[in-house]
Amino acid sequence: MTALDLSALSSQLDNCLTRDSHALRTRLHGLKRRASKGLPIDKGLLEVAAQIEASQQAVEARRALLPTIRYADDLPVVLRREEVLAALTKNQVLILCGETGSGKTTQLPKIALEAGRGVRGLIGHTQPRRIAARSVAARIAEELDTPLGEKVGYQVRFTGQVSDSTLIKVMTDGILLAEIHSDPLLSKYDTLIIDEAHERSLNIDFLLGYLKRLLPKRPELKLIVTSATLDVERFSAHFDGADIMSVEGRTYPVEMRYRPVQGDDDDRDRDLPRALLDAVDELAAEGAGDILVFFDGERGIREAEEALRKHPVPRHLGATEILPLYARLSAADQARVFQKHGGRRIILATNVAETSLTVPGIRYVIDTGLARVSRFSAHAGIQRLQVEPISQAAARQRAGRCGRLGPGICIRLYAEDDFAKRPAHTDPEILRTNLAAVILRMESWQLGHVDDFPFLDKPDGRQIKAAYDLLFELQAVDETRRLSALGAQLSRLPVDPRLGRMVLAGERDGCLAEMLVIVSGLTVQDPRDRPPERQQAADQAHAAWKNTTSDFLSLLALWRWYEEQARHLSQAKLRGLCEKNFLSYVRMREWRSLHQELRGLFHEEGVHENEAPVSEDVVHRALMTGLLGHLALRDEEKRKTNPAKDKREMVSYQGVKGRKLAIHPGSALVKTPPKWLMSAQWLETTRVWGAMNAAINPRWIEPLAKHLLSREVSEPHYQLDSGRVAAFETLSLYGLPVVLRRAVNYAAIDPLDARRIFILEGVLGALEGWEVVADQAWSTPSPQPSPARG
DNA sequence: CTCTCCCT
Numbered sequence: 001m002t003a004l005d006l007s008a009l010s011s012q013l014d015n016c017l018t019r020d021s022h023a024l025r026t027r028l029h030g031l032k033r034r035a036s037k038g039l040p041i042d043k044g045l046l047e048v049a050a051q052i053e054a055s056q057q058a059v060e061a062r063r064a065l066l067p068t069i070r071y072a073d074d075l076p077v078v079l080r081r082e083e084v085l086a087a088l089t090k091n092q093v094l095i096l097c098g099e100t101g102s103g104k105t106t107q108l109p110k111i112a113l114e115a116g117r118g119v120r121g122l123i124g125h126t127q128p129r130r131i132a133a134r135s136v137a138a139r140i141a142e143e144l145d146t147p148l149g150e151k152v153g154y155q156v157r158f159t160g161q162v163s164d165s166t167l168i169k170v171m172t173d174g175i176l177l178a179e180i181h182s183d184p185l186l187s188k189y190d191t192l193i194i195d196e197a198h199e200r201s202l203n204i205d206f207l208l209g210y211l212k213r214l215l216p217k218r219p220e221l222k223l224i225v226t227s228a229t230l231d232v233e234r235f236s237a238h239f240d241g242a243d244i245m246s247v248e249g250r251t252y253p254v255e256m257r258y259r260p261v262q263g264d265d266d267d268r269d270r271d272l273p274r275a276l277l278d279a280v281d282e283l284a285a286e287g288a289g290d291i292l293v294f295f296d297g298e299r300g301i302r303e304a305e306e307a308l309r310k311h312p313v314p315r316h317l318g319a320t321e322i323l324p325l326y327a328r329l330s331a332a333d334q335a336r337v338f339q340k341h342g343g344r345r346i347i348l349a350t351n352v353a354e355t356s357l358t359v360p361g362i363r364y365v366i367d368t369g370l371a372r373v374s375r376f377s378a379h380a381g382i383q384r385l386q387v388e389p390i391s392q393a394a395a396r397q398r399a400g401r402c403g404r405l406g407p408g409i410c411i412r413l414y415a416e417d418d419f420a421k422r423p424a425h426t427d428p429e430i431l432r433t434n435l436a437a438v439i440l441r442m443e444s445w446q447l448g449h450v451d452d453f454p455f456l457d458k459p460d461g462r463q464i465k466a467a468y469d470l471l472f473e474l475q476a477v478d479e480t481r482r483l484s485a486l487g488a489q490l491s492r493l494p495v496d497p498r499l500g501r502m503v504l505a506g507e508r509d510g511c512l513a514e515m516l517v518i519v520s521g522l523t524v525q526d527p528r529d530r531p532p533e534r535q536q537a538a539d540q541a542h543a544a545w546k547n548t549t550s551d552f553l554s555l556l557a558l559w560r561w562y563e564e565q566a567r568h569l570s571q572a573k574l575r576g577l578c579e580k581n582f583l584s585y586v587r588m589r590e591w592r593s594l595h596q597e598l599r600g601l602f603h604e605e606g607v608h609e610n611e612a613p614v615s616e617d618v619v620h621r622a623l624m625t626g627l628l629g630h631l632a633l634r635d636e637e638k639r640k641t642n643p644a645k646d647k648r649e650m651v652s653y654q655g656v657k658g659r660k661l662a663i664h665p666g667s668a669l670v671k672t673p674p675k676w677l678m679s680a681q682w683l684e685t686t687r688v689w690g691a692m693n694a695a696i697n698p699r700w701i702e703p704l705a706k707h708l709l710s711r712e713v714s715e716p717h718y719q720l721d722s723g724r725v726a727a728f729e730t731l732s733l734y735g736l737p738v739v740l741r742r743a744v745n746y747a748a749i750d751p752l753d754a755r756r757i758f759i760l761e762g763v764l765g766a767l768e769g770w771e772v773v774a775d776q777a778w779s780t781p782s783p784q785p786s787p788a789r790g
Numbered sequence: 791c792t793c794t795c796c797c798t
Binding site: 128129130156157172173174175177178181199201202203296297298299326327328350351352354355356371372373374385387429437493494495597650662664665666670683685686689691 | 791792793794795796797798
């Protein structure tokens with residue numbers, strides 16, 4: 001009878017909320033074990049039965065919420081709906097390859113709903129970007145004719161609208177990843193859609209690795225991975241040969257034209273701006289339509305803008321408007337791209353326009369074929385940002401930006417065989433980035449060693465070592481790479497590990513208030529706007545908070561000023577004040593949100609900020625706990641050999657690990673370079689730049705860097721006046737001497753050698769001296785020298 | 791005298 005009840009109950013688990021079924025199954029296993037030992041289980045069975053009942057009622061309540069599903073008729077994914085439905089029933093994993101316009105992003109969640117998903121648990125749908133997550137959710141809600149935040153919700157950092165009745169939840173992949181911390185089984189989802197997997201961000205790769213391990217533990221969970229590029233076999237292989245479905249896109253053909261900057265002998269003197277002007281002329285002759293040009297950075301954009309403004313506008317171009325577009329641009333200037341306009345537009349853009357922003361109404365694309373790519377060099381231990389030729393996939397993505405409206409034309413300012421020689425795909429982020437944050441998470445979630453984790457692309461051993469080295473520097477792991485208590489705390493802070501370390505130091509040293517402000521400020525994009533044509537005015541406005549010994553204190557001053565204003569100003573007035581002071585209101589708000597979030601984490605633990613402000617030194621020492629790898633000493637040699645007549649000569653620094661660097665011109669310290677420098681970031685572009693800097697006192701280093709210092713002891717010698725054996729020690733941090741020739745008691749370092757020297761130089765020396773004395777006063781010997789203590 | 795882009 002009991003055995004029957006047990007199996008009857010477990011057969012009902014498949015009708016429970018996914019959130020409950022795992023816990024209930026565990027409970028039933030426990031009862032089964034008790035029963036086999038002959039122990040009574042009736043009470044337990046009753047409880048489980050009640051919980052199953054409640055859970056099933058919850059499922060039925062969710063089922064009642066199901067909206068009538070309508071599809072946008074002719075989208076390619078919708079036309080093959082039956083196949084998707086069949087695949088979802090048959091398989092646990094489906095790889096869906098669908099290019100732009102296939103409808104995969106908006107229609108797939110609805111198809112999943114039609115397949116009966118979303119009832120026992122949520123349909124989770126991830127997007128790489130916050131704006132996309134929100135707008136995708138809004139779009140699906142609209143198509144299902146339900147208000148956003150109810151049956152269809154979204155969640156991104158700082159904001160979201162989700163309720164108990166939510167069936168489809170759209171979120172950033174970062175949110176889903178973070179949820180693993182509190183719910184390792186991701187048990188509230190019955191379906192997951194990882195969209196835009198081809199982008200291969202760190203979050204996506206981590207998720208795909210994690211999900212591979214999770215799927216066997218969650219047999220009722222369905223996973224759909226979508227990619228806009230054709231390399232879906234990798235994803236399929238990763239999930240043990242999962243089925244692939246390919247759905248065509250809805251784009252117009254794009255004609256490719258190759259116009260290399262130096263194509264033939266006539267072009268020998270042609271530079272990039274000239275090649276661009278020629279391309280613009282060529283496209284202008286084709287007819288009306290806006291042109292989108294891709295550059296590697298702001299500098300190229302500015303050069304091109306200048307050249308275009310001087311360029312005699314061909315008549316058929318009509319009124320031409322030139323608009324730069326890059327992420328750092330103020331919100332108002334970015335918004336201009338979306339405003340209606342007459343005439344022709346030429347938009348000069350960085351990679352933002354490749355994936356993040358879709359510029360409307362583009363007929364033509366001009367592609368320089370270049371991009372700045374961030375790569376962490378494990379060998380040098382430094383982040384690089386170099387201009388590189390983009391991959392074929394990225395070039396196709398750029399070209400595709402003119403095929404949404406009608407047939408387009410893309411001019412590539414490089415040769416066709418150059419394109420053919422390029423790598424097919426951009427290296428996934430996991431191969432290009434510092435892995436400290438990933439490894440910290442893996443350690444804290446006890447996911448085992450990185451080498452054994454099923455990443456699509458395994459990170460290089462040197463990258464892994466560099467990450468552990470950094471974690472050791474931050475004291476997050478010990479010499480044996482075991483997570484420390486501090487490391488466990490660090491892993492819970494949703495910021496870069498270096499910055500998280502500073503906050504923890506702030507907690508310990510009574511400057512949490514200051515650290516929360518500075519760290520959240522360093523994490524968000526710099527709220528200080530500096531429009532190219534009004535740089536001086538912007539600098540003047542920002543000078544109010546400028547501190548020439550510390551960019552960190554500038555941030556703090558800006559924050560304090562802003563908080564004071566925010567206390568008595570309306571939101572509208574605050575917004576106006578930001579504009580007047582060349583501050584981005586949106587980024588100031590993000591800064592405050594992040595500050596709020598971090599602060600909340602400490603308040604939950606009952607830790608509160610210091611109320612009295614602390615000294616600047618205390619602030620900088622806390623900062624230094626995270627920046628021991630970014631310390632540098634001014635290069636005095638260079639200063640002397642380059643006399644002051646050339647004022648432009650950049651002051652050079654000798655950093656740890658033998659790095660040479662200079663202060664970034666954006667730093668307030670560039671005109672008053674201190675002897676000792678601490679930088680929040682080192683970035684190699686044209687040279688290594690230290691960004692966000694402060695002058696420091698080298699005496700702070702030793703107590704904070706004890707675990708990293710190497711000691712060199714030299715010139716042990718007997719000291720006649722103290723009677724001791726002394727020596728000099730030089731302490732180095734990653735090869736940079738930070739304590740020079742300090743006198744030390746040699747006996748504490750090498751007692752044996754000290755004793756040898758004591759006998760050799762002290763006793764025998766004294767005896768020699770004694771002999772002399774004895775010789776001189778043979779008849780009246782002096783008192784014997786008393787031996788010095790070793 | 792200057793630095794692509796995202797995310798918890």
